[in-house]
Amino acid sequence: MIHNYLKLALRNLWKQKLFSAINFTGLILGFSAFLMIGLYVWDELSFDNFHDKKNRIYRLWDATATRHVAMTPYVWSVPLNNELPEIENIVTIQHLSLIVKQDDDVYAETEMFAADSTFFEIFDFPVLRGNPQNLLKDPNRLIITPEMATKYFGNTNPIGQTLEINIFGTFVSFEVSAIAACPENSHIQFDFLLPYELIKKYSFNPPAYENWRTHFVYTYLLMTPDFDHAAFKTKLKQFLLKHGGKTLYDRYTPNIQPLSHVYLKSNLEFDFQPKGSIKNVKILTVAAIGLLVIAIINFVNLMTSQYLRRVKEIAIKRAMGSDKSAILLQFLVESSLMAVASVIVAVGITLFFLPQLNDFTGKTFQITHVLNPGFIVISLITGLIIGCLAGIYPAFVMASYKPVCILRSKPANRVKSVLTRKILVIFQFILAVVLLMATGTINEQVDFMLKKDLGFNQDQVIVINDAGQISSHPDKTNLLREELLKNVSIHAVSASSSYPGTGTWSVGYKPEGYEDIEQSLSLSTIFADHDFINTYDIEIIKGRDLNRQIQSDSNAYLINEAAVQLFSARDNSWKTNPLNKLLEETYLKKKGPVIGVFKNFHFESLERKINPLIIHIYSEYFFFHTNQTEQ
Known part of the structure; x- marks a missing residue:
């Protein structure tokens, strides 16, 4: 019919x-x-749905009074795993950009991750070759994706082959132990997975791995079924009180977000990019x-x-x-x-x-x-x-x-x-x-977003990644700057820890007039050289810029209008005359005067209001070189 x-x-x-x-x-x-x-x-x-334990995987994040960041300190992970029974397993991941050397060829790789050996116990990235039971347990063996296997070894079997990787100034030989696929619908996109041991060994800042305030790793937790989210959040605060005292307890508020929220529903600083x-x-x-x-x-x-x-x-x-x-x-x-x-x-x-x-x-x-x-x-x-x-x-x-x-x-x-x-x-x-x-x-x-005045010049600006490879060597940094400036089309060169739109460091400060407070203010910070303001054409509205000829400027600070407004809430003299006011940076134990106030510019997403920003010199954290060229 x-x-x-x-x-x-x-x-x-x-x-x-x-x-x-x-x-x-x-x-x-x-x-x-x-x-x-x-x-x-x-x-x-569909993002991250391929993990078998996806409903029990959470990312640990942290908040202060002014910032919400996707990163946490590395040192938190082991005691967290040992002391909180709701955590079944834990893994820390650090995003790296390193130099890879194969024979006479040198490549800059930006999608590298150092991870604990528990990485594959929590996540289910497909292992195409190699023994899944021994991944990331040998400090001199790494994992690459099929794309990297083809790039470096062609059609030959990459297992057992070696690559040299420059870890913060030292070339270390690694053997390829496995090939793992990284699906496109994963918010973690890697080309290389390195064991953490050698990264810590050759780090330019070893104390950071033992510091309870330095946020630079991503921490993922495999939780037990049916755990109590509210109770666990309370335990996280008590955990900080136990290990860091009232100072750490008052400053940070750690929390967790489900894996299903990381790509689509997260709005934290230092989120993986791109995100939905x-x-x-x-x-x-x-x-x-x-x-x-x-x-x-x-x-x-x-x-x-x-x-x-x-x-x-x-x-x-x-x-x-x-x-x-x-x-x-x-x-x-x-x-x-x-x-x-x-x-x-x-x-x-x-x-x-x-x-x-x-x-x-x-x-x-x-x-x-x-x-x-x-x-x-x-x-x-x-x-x-x-x-x-x-x-x-x-x-x-x-x-x-x-x-x-x-x-x-x-x-x-x-x-x-x-x-x-x-x-x-x-x-x-x-x-x-x-x-x-x-x-x-x-x-x-x-x-509106395309035409919005961001407060800095983004035209004719070229960013060179991986400056961290030479940042600990001032002579090399200066040599690179001099060589770049020999090109008549390059007007200015600057090195910095970040550039607008890529996130900033969160550092503790005690401004003048705040000496009596126990807790420092956690503020966004860009570590930059003397030419940052000039390179990005940022307007100085009070005082002056950093000057390479004035030696004392190595301890001086530049602050934005939002920082002046924040400091004035407690001490009105900041509003009337912020110049020569003292700032104490608690991490580096550095104290110096404010020599200039620059106009607010959008250093974060347009979705966020312009927060207080501090700029000062610390060459160890120069990860980018920026060049301004003529049109």
């Missing part, structure tokens, strides 16, 4: 070729937009559904209009004995056939425009993503359901006609159907207007 309905549906569609083509095109466009957006949303929601946004996912989901609803309403209206032209056909069938269910089924088959066919064509369109979709979203979707059995089945079922739902109203309208009423000039049912169509059209236009307004708002937001 269904076979006959399908034949009849095809005949009717072919008979009304132009009408069917218009209706078909609208539905295809709606489904195509829905599938493309759905593919992006599907991928965003649950807000964007929700907006796109609503937009996709809205576009599909518009297409469905259009489909319903056109199908109803077309069916109303077939009242004589319905009258004859009813007179010949067809019941309502047969009429209903006939029209449902027609609408479902069009909907499913539209989905199939939309899948083809999605495949055709996949390169453009990748360029627009920054993703790397492959044909296999679209032709994934799960994605295809869900798409077809969605099309079938929508076809039934879209066709059920016009089908019921037609099936409800009585043959005797069809000859009337204005059957009641036809009047009702016209009214319903008008309501649907009005709703369709309202929805379209809402989507257009939302699109306009988003466009204005994007335009």
